[in-house]
Amino acid sequence: HRDHSRGLIMRFIQNPVAANLLMLVLLVGGAVSASRLQSQVFPTISPGTVNVTVPFPGATPAEVEESITRRVEEAVLGIDGVKRVSSTASENVGVIVIETNDFADRQLVKDDVESAVDRLSDFPPENAEKPVVVAPKPTSGVVTLAVVGDVGAPALRRAAEQIERDLLTQPGVSLVSLSGDRDYEISIEVSEATLRRYDLTFGDVADAVRRSSLDLAGGSIASDSGEILLRTNKKRQTGEAFESIVVRTLPNGSVITLADVAEVRDGFVREQLINLYNGRPAVFVDVLRAEAEDVLKVKAAVDVFLADYTPPPGIQVVEFRDETRLLRERVNLLLRNGLFGFALVFTFLVLMLDLKLAVWVSVGIATAFMGGFLLFGVLGVTITMISLFGLIIVLGLVVDDAIVIGENIDAEREHGWSGEIAASRGAHGVMAPVVVGVLTSIAAFAPLLVTGGTFGDVTRAIPLVVISVLLVSMLEAFCILPSHLSHGGPWSRGVLAKIQARVAGGVAHVRDNLVSPGVTFAARWRYATVAIAAAFFILCLSLVQNGQVRFIFFPQIEGNNISASVTMPEGTPFERTDAAVRRLTAAAAEVADAVREETGEELFVSVTSTSGGYAARGVGPGAESGFRASENIGQVRIELTPFGKRRMPAVEIERRWRAAVGDIEGAERVALSASITRFGDDVDFELAHQDEQQLIAAAEEMKERLRLIEGVNQIEDSFDLGKRQLVFELTPAGSAAGLRPADIAVQVRQGFFGAEVQRIQRGREEIRVYVRYPEATRASLESLDEFRVRLPNGDRAPLLTVARVEESRAYSSIERIDGRRVVSVSANVDEAVSTPNIANAAILQTVMPELVAKYPGLRWVQAGSSREQNEDLADIGSAFLIVLLVIYAMIATQLRSYLQPIAILVSIPLGVAGAILGHLVLGFPLSFISIFGIVALAGVAVNASVVLVDLYNRRRAEGLAPIAAAAAASARRFRPILLTTLTTAMGLTPLLFEKSPQAQFLIPMGVSLGFGIVVSGFMVLFVTPAVAVIMEDLRGLRGGARSIPDSDEVAEANA
Structure with missing residues (x-):
């Protein structure tokens, strides 16, 4: 027998000051740490890429591919740490994205990429700009200010x-x-007629500007009074200043200035852009958060600024798209459900345990959480929607440990032991199984610490939160709780004591008349019991297999905004793009009006539209912020009324909006989304073929096949025709005149695209200065008839006499993956109809094999979020196999048996079955959120099973036969199992009935843990003892004997 007057637990029991000071340190330290933790909506996620961008103004996608993207790809393929190389050659720019391996050092990869690009000879090509190599740093949106006014x-x-x-x-x-704004530009516009009148070329005008607008250091003079610097400061800063530049000096001494031969426009670039906020012109100011910044502090700084800001006359500044609202809503959800659930747990504890025990168990839960916050600061955990989710998960585990130890101390008191001895005996009595239970929970969450990819980055905070709180809870349960429970008598008095006595009598009645006989029956018919349990598990698994319970890897998290974007073909007139955006806006207004008529509720706070551009606001996992301007794209963003004032979910509003929009004539793609958690398209395949026509045909047929799959929408491919283009080729007359193709190319480029002559810095803006034809000339094909080419001998000839012109149309962009051209076919899935898993399975099983058979030589690869999901699931699956072995080893070591851990581990699949059944009953799909609940459930179930089997072994050591020992152990563990089961379920009950959009993300976890704990709790009482007795049978068969208990032994055990 253990000496309970010694050891660490007894030291704290005998020194309550130390226990109270430790509790105070955890509470106060945790509170201080919590106030200093960084806040952000989602965890910071490294993009995991190195990007190479090479601007090539005026170049076609084919030119960019040939001279930029292919050369960079060849240089970087094979660099250590590179996982995949993709590139996009578009008009005016080439972008190469180098994906790095998980946990690779991006800075080292970036340095290697820079070196590889620098080693390229004759790179970049003439007229292209210097390559920019960056390892993107994550940013996310905080709030947007609309600067509105007419x-x-x-x-x-x-x-x-x-x-x-x-x-x-x-x-x-x-x-x-x-x-939502255009770049500044200075355009020096010279007509062909003026050039001929003054016998000038674009080169003459460009050279005059370069010579006359510059800042140049001229050295220094060392005088007696000191060194004097010499400088020429004549760099022009405004269009008006350029007009005085002398282009030519005539023999009579008079001069021709730029104002004489050109019109100087100082304004915005030519591309049109219209931004509207609630129908009024606007420019947007996006406030972003860097990686190390606190989103709430950034928002507070913006609020301070706005409080003192006075806008200019006629201008209004409106704050919208406040992304911190998501975080505040999640915090409020946690507090509201946590306090309500805590109240239910406390009430139930008070009904079944002495008031003192209920109070100190509850205080222990709070201490464990605050102690966890103390560790968060050390581990770098931030307050995010994901880490708060981790806190909800760990609540059930913390309750379990405290109740098991507290209840056992209470049982020792009931057996007549004094306060200190009862506390020591109670804590030591369950110490080994509780420690093993906590360690198994830690082991179950540990693989998520080393999971790579976006999924790993998003979820890494959850195991850190769970493990931190569990470690502190174990410290509190063994060092603080026994000290509090060892001193003084019971606190329950009067009516409360009577109620507790009646509840205890009811529990005893159930134990003696249902549990004990039931366990005896299950143990006698143990093989039938296990068979029924196995059938139940297989039946529940089949619900997932046949699709009755669907699986969605990462469920959509509904935000406070809905966005829609439209992409028209390259070269589409701006007016058609603007009409498409107005169609989206009008459809949204129709939805709002219809709902107002139906329910009287207002759906929208603001409607923002952009014609000629697209704004990306980084909020969800891996999201990035930026603005892209192009006359063929547009966007509408809607800020929704807060959910408390709006009953209709954002997803339903999105569906109605999509139906109201219908088909937009001529649009290449229309995309709507109400989710902030998309990792990419639900369906994404990359196709490659040596024959370009075969590749295009295969992509078209695949899109047609996708349209036949239920729930699949927003189907598109990356094969888009670009703008019309005119290709010039020298005629025999041009060649005879001594012209080269480069001569034609340079002169046409100067006239129509423009010759960039300078870049000036004006405030924070870098402004480009071009010399070119007037806009009216550049917008007319007839101007080619007037274009004159300067010949090598100084004469001029009409363009169309020295070059022939052919019209063609190429791609708007050219995508390449790992050195080969590809066409991406992508789509999304309406989760109300189907799931990405079902859609992808149908494609893999039928569509892709048939396409490969029809188009020999076709190669394909699954890409996007589906590819990453498969990789993540494979990594997690491998890691959890190892974890199961570790858990088995820990349990086997504690029980000193190879077979008995099986009796404990069977509680896990039975809990999984309960979780699946819960999803079926409540109509929720399984997701990775559900899996977290199952992992937490496994910890609770294993903990209860370890304690039960440990007690079973003690009863066997005392001489009871297997069935009698099984009945005795289950009867003794019935109250703590009932307590942990019902307190965990009650703690989650408020979450299950929560209607807010934020709760919909968390409810699947609550379903898994709530339903799973009820089923596994029941199974632990009846199936675990049956399996334990089966293990005895196996041991007996191996030893040639078998224990067969009699009814007297069982009755004696129950007594």
Whole structure:
């Protein structure tokens, strides 16, 4: 027998000051640490890429592919740490994205990529800009300010720029960018007639600007009074200043200035852009958060600025798209459900245990959580929607440990032991199984610490939170709780004591009349019991297999915004793009009006539209922020009324909006989304073929096949025709005149695209200066008839006499993966109809084999989120196999048996079966969120089973036969199992009935843990003893004997 007057537990029992001080340190330290933890909506996720961008103004996608992307690909393929190389050759720019292996050092990869690009000879090509190699740093949106007013684009831009400058002076704000605006540009426009009149060329005008607008250091003079620097400061900053530049000096001494031969336009680039906020012109100021910044502090700094800001006359500044609202709603959800669940747990504990025990178990839960916050600061855990989810998961595990130990101490008191001895005996009595139970829970979550990819980055906070709180809870349960329970008598008095006595009598009645006989029956008919349990498990698994319970890897998290984007073909007139955007806006208004008529509720706070551009706001996992301008794209963003004032879910609003929009004539793609957690398209396949026509045909047929799959929508491919293009080829007359193709190319480029002559810095903006034809000339095909080419001998000849022109149309962009051209076919899935898993399975089983058979030589690979999901699941599956072996080893070591761990581990699949059944009953699909609940459930079930089997072994050691020992152990463990089962379920009950969108993300976890704990609790009582007795049978067969208990032994055990 153990000496319970010694050891660490007894030291804290005999020194309550130490126990109370330890509790105080955990509570106060945790509170201080919590106040200092960084807050963000989602965990910071490294993009995991190195990007090479090479601007090539005026170049076609084919030119960019040939001279930029292919050469960079060949240089970087094979670099250590590179997982995949993809590139996109578009008009004017080539972008190469180098994906790095999980846990690779991106900075080292970036350095190697830079070196490889630098080693390329004759790179970049003429007229292309210097390559930019970056390892993108993650940023995310905090809030957007709309600068609204009918005062004209220049005035709105100036006001937005001033706000940008002022915000950057605010402490705590470091990233601010403008979106929905055009770049500044100075365009020096010279007509062909003027050039001929003055016998000038574009080169003459460009050279004059370069010579006359410059800042140049001229050295220094060392005088007696000191060194004097020599400089020429004549760099022009405004269009008006350029007009005085002398282009040519005539023999009579008079001069021709730029104003004489050209019109100088100082304004915005030619591409059109319209931004509207609730129907009024606007420019947007996006406030972003860098990796190390606190989203709530950044938002607070913006609020301070707005409180003191006075906008210019005619301009209004409106705050919208406040992404911190998501985090605040999640915190409020946690507090609301946590407090309500905690109240239910406390009430139930009070009904079944002495008031003192209920109070100190509850205080222990709070201490474990605050102690966890103390460790969060050390481990770098931040307050995010994901880490808060981890706190909800761990609640059931913490309750379990405290109840098991507290209840056992209470049982020792009932057996007549004094306070200190009862506390020591109670804690030591379950110490080994509780420690093993906690360690198995830690082991179950441990693989998520080393999972790679986006999924690993998103979920890594969950195991850190769970493990931290579990470690502190174990410290509290063995060092603090026994000290509190060892001193003084019971606290329950009067009516409360009577109620507790009646509840205890009811529990005893159930134990003696249902549990004990039931366990005896299950143990006698143990093989039938196990067979029934196995059949139940297989039946529940089949619910998933046949699709009655669906599986979605990462469920959509509904936000406060819905967005829609439209992409028209390259070269589409801006007016058609604007009409498509207005169609989206009108359809949204139709939905809002219809709902207002139906329910009287207002759906929208604001509607923002952009014609000629697309804004990406980084909020969800891996999201990035930025703005892309192009006349063939548009976007509508809707900020929804907060859910408390709006009953209709965002997903339903999205469906109605999609139906109201219908088909937009001529649009290449229309995409709508109400989710903030998309990792990419639900369906994404990359096709490759040596024959380009075969590749295009295969992609078209695949899109047609996808349209036949139920629930699949937003089907598109990456094969888009680009703008019409005119290709020039020298005629015999041109060759005879001494022209080369490069001569034609340079002169045509100068006239129509423009010759970039300078870049000037004006404030925060870098402004490009071009010399080119007037806009009217550049917009007309007839101007080619007037274009004159300067010949080598100085004469001029009409363009169409020295070159023939052919019209063609190529791709808008060319995608390449690992050195070969590909066409991507992608789609999304309406989760109300089907799931990505079902859609992808149908494609893999039927569509792809038939396409490969029809188009020999076709190669394909699954890409996007599906590919990453498969990789993540494979990694997690391998890791959990190892974890099961570790858990088995820990249990086997504690029980000193190779067979008995099987009796404990059977509780896990039975809990999984309960979780699946819960999803079926409540109509939720399984997801990785559900899996977290199952993992937490496994910890609770294993903990209860270990304690039960440990007690079973003790009863066997005392001489009871197997069935009698099984009945005795289950009867003794009935109350703590009932307590842990019902307290965990009650703690999750408020979450299960929560209606807010934020809760829908968490409910599957609650379903898994709540339903699973009820089923596994029941199974632990009846199936685990049956399996334990079967293990005795196996041991007996091996030893040639078999124990057969009699009814007297069972009755004696129950007594």
